[in-house]
Amino acid sequence: MNGVGGPTGVGERALGPDLARGFMLLFIALANSHYFVGGARWFGGFPVDGNVLDRGAGFLISTFVDGRAFPMFGVLFGYGVAQIVRRQRESGREWWPIRKLLWRRSLVLVVVGFAHAMLLYVGDILGAYGVLLFLGVWALRWKDIWLFIVAGLVWVLTALPSDDSFSTMTEGPDPAMLPPELLGQFADRLGAHSIIALLGWIGFVAPFLIGLWAGRRRILERPAEHQTLLRTTALVGLTIAILGALPVSLVVGGIIKQPANDTLSYLGPLHDATGLFGGFGYAALIVLIARRLTRGRFTTAIAAVGQRSMTCYLAQSVVWTIVFTPYLLGLSNTLTTTTTALLAIATWLATVGLAEWMRRKGYRGPFESMIRRLTYRTKKPKTALVV
Secondary structure (H helix, E strand, O other), rough: OOOOOOOOOOOOHHHHHHHHHHHHHHHHHHHHHHOOOOOOOOEOOEEOOHHHHHHHHHHHHHHHOOOHHHHHHHHHHHHHHHHHHHHHHHHHOOOHHHHHHHHHHHOOOOOOOHHHHHHOOOOOOHHHHHHHHHHHHHHHHOOOOHHHHHHHHHHHHHHOOOHHHHHHOOOOOHHHHHHHHHHHHHHHHHHHHHHHHHHHHHHHHHHHHHHHHHHHOOOOOHHHHHHHHHHHHHHHHHHHHHHHHHHHHHHHOOOOOOOHHHHHHHHHHHHHHHHHHHHHHHHHHHHHHHOOOOOOOHHHHHHHHHHOOOHHHHHHHHHHHHHHOOOOOOOOOOOHHHHHHHHHHHHHHHHHHHHHHHHHOOOHHHHHHHHHHHHOOOOOOOOOOOO
């Protein structure tokens, strides 16, 4: 289906959003993989008993990646929903059928997320996205001011100091991430995934709503019309994100000592809250860069990853499962922060190659094909005419 109201055709897609999704999957790989690394002491999701290289890698990831990549995907998720709504409205569909279409999409995300969490990576976010979309359809007709008000209120609530920050910042890998045997992992992961899916969506509300607003104005598709906004967002957003990350990343890097417990109740929420601005900043920066790029070989390949982001995201989890699961390779206590970061980069590059191969062969990602067939109730196409 490639007509009005259907999925967006390849030729119609703007480079910026696809390039942003594709490149940010590198950051997603770096953000997810270090949580598997073993050690004697942890802080902020990193073992802090490694060598200088490990502490340096932890500092860089904590400053520029952790809590900064996922908000950007929240923005792009909301932006994509706005695109779907616009195409549906242009085709003459009323609001109720559009809501039902998006609810079908949310159900697919919930089901795929559940399978992903049980079989591969318990830290799955697709289920949370599905719950967010199921509830978020009621925001589709909100006025812009209400999108900003609700986004601001939710952001303030998630930024409040938390007594749980001490335990969450000093804990090692979750046992559900490293199950000692296959059958036992399902019981452990069921509870963990339920919490993430049913509560984790709250952290994506603010970027999702701002993404809806940006999608209404096609800001990422038409950067020439919004250069001042994009440049300001990139500069201010990334500055806030970096400064807000430093209290945690300086400890991770071994530059300063771990503060007292009562101080930690502020540092975790500060790190995450300022990460929202980093998500905005990265999205704006990549779109601005994309505007000056030609569709060369490497650029096209990264954009192909963005067009197949769900498939590539799930492919990363296959690697983490094989490499870190104790009953498989079990390298959690062998790899370090540095070598795990190199593994993450290599995994991302492998997905770039895979996505480019699929693009040249005219294949969509299998999960992109599935979600579109179930969302739009179309038959399986023979070629990748739409993504």
